[in-house]
Amino acid sequence: MPVSESLPAASTAHLHAPDDARLTEAAAVFALLSDTTRLHLLWLLTREESDVGSLAERCTASRTAVSQHLAKLRLAGLVETRREGRHVFYRLGDGHLRRLVTEALSHADHRVSGEAPHD
Secondary structure, eight states: OOOOSOOOOOOOTTOOOOOHHHHHHHHHHHHHHTSHHHHHHHHHHHHOOEEHHHHHHHHTOOHHHHHHHHHHHHHTTSEEEEEETTEEEEEESOHHHHHHHHHHHHHHHHHHHOOOOOO
16 A cells, blocks of 8 residues: 655654653664665655565565564564465554654755755
């Protein structure tokens, strides 16, 4: 199921002053995003849910490597699974992560292309 290209604005409804627990949790998310293969997998999952084989083909990594990365992301609560027969499909855990990945890669696009930043 493809995901719409337009993203809703970031919600500030749950935003609290960053205490140690929130800073630690955010740092753990950014640490997981620091691996280019995991970031690529998450970007692919912003588009649609997918199984390990399809993700491995699209990010040109081995099935074993993709499975290990997805296991880390699942343990961290960043991706969820859905079983259909013998296939396990992965999807992003929530819209916050979808926006974070999309914004990070949009920011990178501006840095690489030299296009002026914008809001």
